[in-house]
Amino acid sequence: MKISTKCRAISLALIGVMLIGLCNHAQADKLDLGKREYDSACAVCHGLTGKGDDGPLKSLLTRPVPNLTVLAKSNKGVFPFDKVFQIIDGRQEVAAHGPRNMPVWGNAFNNQTSLYFDNYPQQDSESAARSRILALTEYLYRLQN
Incomplete structure (x- = not known):
């Protein structure tokens, strides 16, 4: 036929x-690793949208929660990738946080495994923590207005 x-x-x-x-x-x-890391580690204070207006713990905090969607705008239009990475991993202190009120996620990520990185090749804990922080920082980059 x-x-x-x-x-x-x-x-x-x-x-x-x-x-x-x-x-x-x-x-x-x-799978959006950065969003998943954000949702599990940051959203409780900074909110689901990153604007700092709807985190469930917001009312318990003594200082205003910053809007993470305007980091680039506040930095002359350039997202401060390295600075954000260092703040998340704890190498750079944030004056507004006072005596480290925000969890130092570098230590936390070193001390816990991620549900999302289990199928990666065997890594030392610092490499795994860096991978998670990079994914989270990249997600914050995508949240910029």
Whole structure:
């Protein structure tokens, strides 16, 4: 049986649409490590959106929670990637936090495993902590307005 050119074109178009749908579905299910780290470590104070307005612990804090979505705007339009990384890992103190009220996530990430990095090749704890902090810092970069 011979397939007409028109049927062949329609079949190829339908296959293409199905492939595009599968690719979009795969992208939607893609694991966002930075968001997951943020949601589990930061959102309780900084809120789900990073704006500092809806974290469940906000009312218990003695200082205002900063809006993490304007870090670049507050730095002449450039996201301060290294500074954010150092604040998260505890190497750089933040005056507004006083005596380290914010958890030093570098130590915390060194002392605990991540549900999201379990299938990585065996790493020392510092490499794993750096990976988590990099993912978190990159996620904060994506939150910028």
